[in-house]
Amino acid sequence: xxxxxxxxxxxxxxxxxxxxxxxxxxxxxxxxxxxxxxxxxxxxxxxxxxxxxxxxxxxxxxxxxxxxxxxxxxxxxxxxxxxxxxxxxxxxxxxxxxxxxxxxxxxxxxxxxxxxxxxxxxxxxxxxxxxxxxxxxxxxxxxxxxxxxxxxxxxxxxxxxxxxxxxxxxxxxxxxxxxxxxxxxxxxxxxxxxxxxxxxxxxxxxxxxxxxxxxxxxx
Numbered sequence: 001x002x003x004x005x006x007x008x009x010x011x012x013x014x015x016x017x018x019x020x021x022x023x024x025x026x027x028x029x030x031x032x033x034x035x036x037x038x039x040x041x042x043x044x045x046x047x048x049x050x051x052x053x054x055x056x057x058x059x060x061x062x063x064x065x066x067x068x069x070x071x072x073x074x075x076x077x078x079x080x081x082x083x084x085x086x087x088x089x090x091x092x093x094x095x096x097x098x099x100x101x102x103x104x105x106x107x108x109x110x111x112x113x114x115x116x117x118x119x120x121x122x123x124x125x126x127x128x129x130x131x132x133x134x135x136x137x138x139x140x141x142x143x144x145x146x147x148x149x150x151x152x153x154x155x156x157x158x159x160x161x162x163x164x165x166x167x168x169x170x171x172x173x174x175x176x177x178x179x180x181x182x183x184x185x186x187x188x189x190x191x192x193x194x195x196x197x198x199x200x201x202x203x204x205x206x207x208x209x210x211x212x213x214x215x216x217x218x219x
Contacts, residue, residue: 029152030172032179034159034205036139037132039183041194046131047201050124054202057120061113068109075102128203143182150178159205 037043078099082092147155155178158169200206 026154027150027152028172028176029147029150029155029178030158030169030176031143031147031155031182032159032177033136033139033143033157035179036143036182036186037135037205038198040135040139040186041190042135043203044195044197044199046203047199048195050128050202053124054120057116061116064109064113064116068106068113071102071106071109075099075106078102124202131203139182139186142185143178146178146182146185150181152178 078095081087081095087095143155156169156172158167158172160168198204
């Protein structure tokens with residue numbers, strides 16, 4: 001019986017030594033993915049694009065709104081004309097028909113506004129989600145390459161919360177941080193005409209919980 005236990009003890013001993021050795025050679029790194037995303041020149045570029053598109057849609061909505069208000073005023077003016085006692089029944093019927101046409105056109109403008117708002121908001125939301133997914137994949141790849149180059153065997157993102165709402169990394173020494181190194185790698189390919197510094201907007205990481213919308217002028 002003892003003859004079988006001795007080789008087993010030796011195997012366990014070697015296995016323990018190997019595990020300890022592997023733990024001692026492990027190098028951990030920490031990166032702030034939210035900061036990298038917001039500081040990326042592509043995020044600034046997209047925020048400017050999305051802001052321009054939102055303004056364009058708002059201008060179109062404002063135009064439709066103004067046209068609708070003008071039609072409403074015209075219809076009200078026609079309704080007041082019906083109080084004129086000198087008007088013949090035939091004239092009143094004609095005015096009533098014109099007023100109804102104005103109201104129907106006003107309703108079409110309102111429906112056009114509703115459709116434009118809904119479609120624009122949904123399209124913007126989908127495009128922002130697609131952009132975030134693609135850029136985060138790109139940043140993750142660059143962060144992985146930097147980590148591998150520095151001999152890091154495990155990299156943690158300190159920006160996101162856990163399932164319990166706690167930070168994914170409770171504490172990390174500054175020497176483990178490679179965010180600046182990754183940012184430098186990202187900016188290596190930054191075009192000369194890229195925006196200077198971060199540009200806040202719909203694509204920023206701080207707005208991930210918000211649903212991008214385009215509102216009516218009165219809201």
